[in-house]
Amino acid sequence: MVTVATRDGKLLGAKDGTIAVFKGIPYAAPPIGPNRFLPPQPVKAWGGLRDAHSYGPTAPTGPYPSPLDKLVPEVDIPGDDYLNLNIWTPNPAGRLPVMVWLHGGAFTNGSGSVPLYDGSRFARDGVVFVTVNYRLGVDGFLHLGPGDVANLGLLDQLAAMRWVQENITAFGGDPGKVTVVGESAGAMSIGALLAAPRAAGLFRRAVLQSGAAHHTFSPDTARALGHHLADLLGIPPTREAFADVPFDQLSRSAEELRVAVAANPDPARWGEAAVNLMPFEPVVDGELLPLPPIHAIAAGASRDVDVLIGTNSDEFRLFLVPTGLLDALGDPHLRAAAAGYGLDPDEAVAAYLEEDAKASPGEMLSALSTDWYYRLPAIRLAEARARHGGATYMYEFGWRPTSFDGRIGACHTAEIPFVFDNLDDPALLPLLGTALPQKLADAMHGAWVAFATDGNPGWAQYDSIDRTTMHFDTSSQTRTDPRANQRALWDGHR
Structure with missing residues (x-):
């Protein structure tokens, strides 16, 4: 057993040989009830020791389409408190480089709790390793038009990165040597974060595996997709209406939307999604993402990030x-x-x-x-x-x-x-x-x-x-x- 004190309370982790492991650590409040469709809200501090031996809940997802559901590992852990992260560290008293993993899954699937993402080997080799869960699909990347919030999944990732900056020293990590790593949608997220002014100073290095800075939607494309999804569900295109739909139904209709785009990839109707073929992606909303990420990077954004x-x-x-x-x-x-x-x-x-x-x-x-x-x-x-x-x-x-x-x-x-x-x-x-x-x-x-x-x-x-x-x-x-x-x-x- 090993204990660590964070800003929100003390954690009780486990020892795996020479490695200390802490799982299911909340970095934001549960995104349900009044917090649903809001930017990530602060965690409520706890007293005493919080058990951190087991993975916490994962973001709700539907299954991958067949046959990918048999080929790509997936984990489903029910629960509301799914804005959480997991940490593997070789030395809580150290000052070691940190890696933060953002999983892939087409912005609709995946979690940081897949066994394949176990960070033990990174910790073995002197790195404090962190995996993150963030909102997906409708809850993470739906955008319904002017005045509607966008990019909640990216905001979750930023909240996790801020949590790392504020707490990772207690786990033996150096907040000045943080590398964010992602694959597929996780890498595309990093491509967006490289262009986001709010991400400045949160990481020193970035690794992008099979994803870069091209996969984003304009607000018009995101709105068209969101409104079509509402039509499939038979509801008005409002957050309140989406919040009343059971998640299983949301997931099925989102898959119907993906199939509809693939069956008739007309740019006049679907914009960038006609070739991207994903119904959810980061949105160039003019706030978190002032420009398409590749344009911002070409103009010098994050030039100091390796x-x-x-x-x-x-x-x-x-x-x-x-x-x-x-x-x-x-x-x-x-x-x-x-x-x-x-x-x-x-x-x-x-x-x-x-x-x-x-x-x-x-x-x-x-x-x-x-x-x-x-x-x-x-x-x-x-x-x-x-x-x-x-x-x-x-x-x-x-x-x-x-x-x-x-x-x-x-x-x-x-x-x-x-x-x-x-x-x-x-x-x-x-x-x-x-x-x-x-x-x-x-x-x-x-x-x-x-x-x-x-x-x-x-x-x-x-x-x-x-x-x-x-x-x-x-x-x-x-x-x-x-x-x-x-x-x-x-x-x-x-």
Whole structure:
């Protein structure tokens, strides 16, 4: 047993060997009742010792759509007090670097309590590690128009980061050496936070895995989506009406909205969501986000924050291989997607065949979508920062498992167990199979620890000339401007 005093009261944690673990720590009041749809409210202090042995409640979510629900680990812990965080520390009396993890899940799913995100290996290597739960879906990212609050999920993340600044010293962390880390929607959240003036001073470094600063909505797009969701529910487009709808019904209707956007991806109706295909994203509301994040970063926002950013080689195969779509999609689908992304279809097909002359239309569409969703936004963020001298490092995760007959590739989420050095999690088996290479985990996990410790993961910074990129695989090495012709294809389009 180990005790720590925070600003709100004392916590009773557990010892796991040499590591102290504290779970379910509230950083804001429960977002229910009068607090629902408000910015995060202060925690009510407690007397005595608060037990911190178990994960607290997680934000309400619906299931991932099939077959992702069998492939992506998820945890559902009911309860109202779900604005909480978890901490692993090797030395509560130390002064160590801190990493704060923001989970992914398309802004509708996920939690910081998934066993894969256990921070023990980071603590083993001298880092105080924190995972965070934040509001999702309607409660976190609904926006109904002028006068309505926006970005509650981002405000939750900021509240958690402020809590870390005020309390992490008690857990052995250095508030001046905080690195925020996120994957997918978590990384896209960080891309937004890099552009948010309110985030200034809350973190010194940032790691963005498979997400950058392009996935946001204009207020008009967010309003159109919110009002359509209200129509699906048969309610007026007001917060009061949404608050009266049972969560299960909210979740089902949000999935209906996602399907409706995907079935008819018309920009005139859905704005940015017509190509993003997610019904909830951060909103450029003019308050928390004065500008689209990539524009703010290009203008110099967060130039003093060190950034490590990267993507996986085959991100989009997660969505095409398990569903069978990789083989079902033909040349018309490929060309329609290229045109939808603003490219000349003939030029796009030629560029992607140049990389793999035997690629099927589905395989090329996967590569095309991987670049649009993930790789090009990461490159644009790195380019924007390079213009202002911000320290920026680029990586690509290229290891391909044998699962799905070797066709799943270095797909979305595949890098996470290597970053955490948690290769023994049985939940990984359906997606990644067995025999995950420890050598790769040593390389990636070690680079993340080094970056959090001194701002240098172990290779040269990214610039617009060499475009140095660390390629992580069973044998990891840097590459210069990988797939340059495909990158150049997107100039002026993404």
